[in-house]
Amino acid sequence: MTGKEEKNKVKQCPLCGGAMDDGITTLPFLIVEKVVVIRNVPAEICADCGEAYMKSHVVGEIERLLDRLEELHSEVSIIYYKAA
Ligand SMILES: [Zn+2]
Known part of the structure; x- marks a missing residue:
């Protein structure tokens, strides 16, 4: 072991210590x-x-997406995240 980061190490939830999985979520702002x-x-x-x-x-x-939405005068927006 010479300081190489292990990439497949399971991440732990900062709240409860549970295992973190990759997934897709919906986020309200x-x-x-x-x-x-x-x-x-x-x-x-x-x-x-x-x-x-x-x-x-x-x-x-997401910060960029939200910046763009500033120009819209819509009070409620639902958008789909797309990786650039
Ligand atoms: Zn948790």
Whole structure:
């Protein structure tokens, strides 16, 4: 072992310590007076408590999506996440 990161190590849920699985989730965002629901978001989901965590590259994509939605004057938006 010479400091090589193990890639297949099971991640643990920060809330309950359960095993995290790759999955797809739906995330609601509340921005000022708007509600944005983003579907089809790749995430790691806890098998025990069901908490979903966005992957770091997804967070950036979602910030960009939300920025674009600023220009829309729709109070409720449901959009599908698509990887760039
Ligand atoms: Zn959990």
